[in-house]
Amino acid sequence: MRFDVITLFPELFGPFLAHGINRRAFESGQVDVHLWNPRDFAEGNYRRVDDRPFGGGPGMVMMAEPLWRCLQAIRAERAEAEGQRAPVVLFSPVGERLDHAGVEAWAAGPGGAVLVCGRYEGIDQRFIDACVDRQLSLGDFVLSGGEIPAMALLDAVARLQPGVLGDEGSHQQDSFNPALDGLLDSPHHTRPEVWQGPHGPLGVPPVLLGGHHGQIERYRREQRLALTARQRPDLIARARAEGRLGPDDERFLRGLG
Template sequence: MRFDVITLFPELFEPFFRSGINRRAFESKQVDVRLWNPRDFAEGNYRRVDDRPFGGGPGMVMMAEPLWRCLQAIRADRAEPEGARAPVVLFSPIGQRLDHALAVGYSQSAGAVLVCGRYEGVDQRFIDACVDRQISLGDFVLSGGEIAAMALLDSVARLMPGVLGDEGSHQQDSFNPALDGLLDSPHHTRPEVWEGPQGPAAAPEVLMGGHHERIARYRREQSLALTARQRPDLLAQAREAGRLTPVDEVFLRSLKKL
């Protein structure tokens, strides 16, 4: 798959592509990312890409024309057949919340054109004419869309075959259908007893017993308890979709009695 990223700061992405286990996806081109600077498509000696907003107000607005020229160059470089163009995604506070399902969708697609806004935003005329979807990381405002673009690329890259050391790793992630959309259970590793600031803390005994069925049930119960406490909305969605077993429901009722 191929992602073309329109950004005024392509240098922000270089360390991201070279770091961590997900670099395998970028180095192998399983996730082929190409960076485009709209300043290269701006006119004049100063290659201006922003201007003051009509009607007054603080800040600057990214101009439509450099973005449009940049997008045209991307379309030509991708050589896409008519009717099969990659969608254009703008990272924006008003967009759809990025979640696991969205990441999975992009991991199974041919990619997209990612537009990283800056300043006070992007000329609405470009959005109306060219943008197919807007995506947000949450109810807060970032200085630009680059961090959001990296979040999307990272979430997609780790879903690619062979990227993670263990093929089943991402299947045990929070929100994954393999966990029925619930939160992942807590994890523990050596030493068996940690001499922490509150005194000796032992890892759960069941995890060291080697009884796979008991371990699986323990992790399921921990996942249910954590989701009920932290994200009851996810638990409600799982129940509505029929993903909770009678044994799950018995355990959840026991929590309410504690």
């Protein structure tokens, strides 16, 4: 799938695309990333892409015309038919919250998207109204630009591609995954069996050392339930509404008090 990223800072993506496990997806073209700088489509000697907001106020606003010209060049290179255009996505605080279900949908889709990374005080609303199909947010906070959210989406999509992770089943154990009924993942432990921590020795839960797979799985299930009930009770409510919790789960949750 192809993602075209409109950004004033394409150099930020270089290290991200070249390092880490997910680079396999980028190098193989499973997730094909193209970077576009709207400054290359601006007019004048200074290639200006922003100006002061009408009506006054602080900051600068990205201009619609360079973004539009950049988008036209992307569409020409993608050679898409009118009814088959990839969606244009803007990262914005007003957007819908990106979640695991959304990432899975992006990862399964063939067409990718055009990702618009805003900067400064924002983007001319006329470009948003005329060209943007969807707005996404990472949460209720404001970043300096859309590059970090774009990398977050690309990272999340890339790790779901076949062969990217060392173990094909790794992402099935991720928090929010339907394979875990939408719960948070359980805590993990590794060697040594006893760690001399800052407040004294800390051991691994004995059940994880016993080799009884049924007991281990039940322990992990209970840990997921306990962690989710404590940190994200909304996910417990959703799993309950969707019928994902069994009698043993409900009994355990009642025992948490």
